[in-house]
Amino acid sequence: MLYELETGLYKGPLDKLLELVEGKKLEITTVNLAEVTTDFLKYLQRIEEEKRNHELIADFLVIASRLVLIKSKVLLPSLTLSEEEEVDIKNLEARLKLYQELKQTQAYVQEGWRTLPMMHAREFMFSTGAIFYPPAKIRSKTLHVAVGGVFGELQKILRPVAIIKREIINLREKIQEIFKRLTETPLSFSKLKKDGSRGEIVVLFLAILHLIKDQLVSVEQEDHFGDILIAKNGGNQYNE
Structure with missing residues (x-):
């Protein structure tokens, strides 16, 4: 992954x-x-x-x-x-x-293949196709059972691929949205993320960090387990 x-x-x-x-x-x-x-x-x-x-x-x-x-x-x-x-x-x-x-x-491996030509296969091998040589006494029924057994074992190992739908959230739009909601009166992080999905909360945090970096907002936390308070710094404007 x-x-x-x-x-x-x-x-x-x-x-x-x-x-x-x-x-x-x-x-x-x-x-x-x-x-x-x-x-x-x-x-x-x-x-x-x-x-x-x-x-x-x-x-x-x-x-x-x-x-x-x-x-x-x-x-x-x-x-x-x-x-x-x-x-x-x-x-x-x-x-x-x-x-x-x-x-x-x-x-390291790429350098070895580049500098050590003996690591490459012999030239005639590239023109040789794959050939199946079954035993002289093999029967079609025996071959069918053998192949079926191989596929049966593979089914025990292989699992269906899970398809995950991912939500795409625009970071710039989230920054603009937060900045418009904020005033010089602190607003808690919990209110900003209310009812948001996990993806939205991640982007929300990214947006707040951008605003902190640009000195457009200030944050504080009154105690170790308390909510984070965010307030807009007076006189600053967000340039879209």
Whole structure:
């Protein structure tokens, strides 16, 4: 899941995240992932503005939601994450380390194939078609039973592919929507996310982080388990 190297003009989410980490010569740690979150979100916004490959955007949103949790913990040290969110963060770090190892192994194998011609098959093998040589005494009924047995075992292993419908939510529109709703009187995060789906809540959090970065809003949390309050900074305007 989410291990694609490149799709068209765009990199896959893990590939892009690894590129950002290695570009800053950082080790893969939770703190360092927080450092590259902003750059990752900018790349996600670029893909969204191009309006290409909604499935790729959905994959990026999954990774972005994990990065938002990490960045939020850095911005708001008092923020308490659920056990599931803590596990998601650890899984992202572990998967990115594994992905880095896979890419390094891939580069090693490609270099071996390039520099060691003896690793290639002999030339005549390319022109030889696949040939089936059945035993001399085999009968059609025996072959039918054998093939049926193979398919029977495959059915035990293979499972139906589940089709998941993913919701696409426009980040820029969400930022505009939130900014219009906010006033200098604080509004709680729980009210903003009321009745929202999980995807909407993730995009809502991304939108708030954008507004914080642009110094258009301020946030506060009165206690460790309290709601997050968001207020518009006076005199600032959002440039659409």
